Amino acid sequence: PIGGAAEHHETGLPSKYQQAKERARRQRKKEKEKRLETAEGVLSSDDEEGGKKGMGVLLLEAMKKDTHEDEYIAEFKECLERPAMLLGDIEVEEGEEADPLNYPYAPPAFGSTISEWSVEEDFSKEVTRGVSRLLKKSLDRRQAAIAMLDSAAEDDTETATLDLTHQEIDDALVVRVAESLLSKSRLGELLLAVNKIGPVGASKLAVALGSNALASLTHLDLGYNLLGNQGAAAIANSLRGTAGLTELGLEGNQLGPRLPDALQGLTQLRSLRLRNNALTSVPIPMLSMLRQLDLEENTPELAEFLSEFLLDEEAEAAKRKHCREGLRLVTLAWTAYGVLDMPLARRYCEQAGSRMAKADAMPGEHAKVQELREAIERRDGALGKEFKSDKDPAQIMKGESIERAVLKINGGGTDVSLFAQQIGDQGAISFSKALKESSVLAWIDLTNNDIGPLGATHLAAALEGKTALNTLWLPYNKIGDEGVTALSRMLSTNTSLAKLDLASNGLSAKGAEVLVHTLKANPSLRELRLSMNYIGNEGATAVAMQLKALRDLQELDLAGCGVEREGSQAIVKELRFHQGLTAGRLIF
8 A cells, every 4th residue: 555655646647557557468478479470460460371571570670580671660661651543544455354352452550559549540441441442443434335336336327426534544544435436426525624634635636536527526624634734725726727726724734834735726616624733824825815714723823913914904994995985975976076065075075085095095096085185176267155045056057156257367367177067059159258368377277168160260269369368278179170270379379377177179290280389389389189089190290290389388188189100109209309298198
């Protein structure tokens, strides 16, 4: 009792636990000695019939003999640290079957106690039986795939879908698949996911996919194989001619870090699955081309790349939205312009300009706003900035606009605009009466007013001797050769004119010749626009002959005048002696 109390006080444990501990120690020692004597037991994984010794037996024998113990222990530990070896493949010759029962199970962990040993061995054996069942299922699937291919080869009917998913198809068996595909001209879906097709097998499969036999293919699933970049590129190159292909699955195929360039050529695709690869970036055009692109479970670098792209894409989408809204406002502004609601037209124009600025629009879109703005400014000169009327626009153009222009002239105005007021010959006659009384008018815009030869004749008579006039715009009317002849007589007495626009007025070569012959007496002319008048080579030659006299000319517009090589050469030849026009603008 005294000793037991002392022992209890020293260890802090009841004596019955010490006794149990001692009994367990003696039992472990006894079991160890027994194993060393017999070299048998739970460590053994021997095949008694074949005479093979398991790793556990070799280790125990080495411990008994004290020879190579360290080498066996190291090898034993390495095996224990790699339990995944249980899932490895068994190489089987073609025509033979593997016996899963001969597949060795992993021994218990090195250093386990006796009490733990039996539990670990039972677990190891259970794992081995599970692996055996998996191997048997794998062999069964492979045999099923072979049977399916044999059946497909013998079947003469057309198949819409060929499903070989998870059938243990490798590079050797894929040859059978490729041969079977050549007879499936109406195949729409080919499903080969979860197999073992590598780059070599992909090249063999690509031969069949590239033939015209699979022109109807719309869906190809090669997910979770072993293609790599090389195999994926071979497949992509073979599919370029398959116009109907819209869906391609390449997930889990060890692609990366860059996507094979050949995939960018598959512009017919609408859906591409690339998840569970090692991609770090994707070509921007491909992101925009596809309706569905699965890039989940790739690298962090790809996630960062996509986040930056999405930000840029959102910014571009906002710009496109601003541009669409700007064009819509331009249309609304032109509508208001047409019904002579000038304040509304101006407001829409300003909003459109703001939208285009936010959109960072192309020059062509900005030009539409600028054209609208200039039209509004010209009509403001005729009607006033705050003009708004609920009357018939045609009556307003022919009546009130002329009245306002006359009032402005009578008030001593130096510029007047009747831009697109459709005043016609009668309106031009009325307007000409006011022109006769002005001696300070310098700028006149009569663009698009349906003025013919009669109106041009009255205008020319009213402007005769007006030395202050430096700008006369008369484009998009119909004065013809008769009208331009009348204007020419007026221009012969006007030496201050700097800008003259007679575009689209029905002039011929004869009219152009009369005009430029008169203009040579007006050396101050800087801009002459005769575009969209069919003057041809003859008219262009007549213009070229007078270029020397027009020494201050900086802009000559002959676009749409039917000028061919002969007329162009005549103009270009004279440019050598015309320094101002060479440095300015010449438009054919």
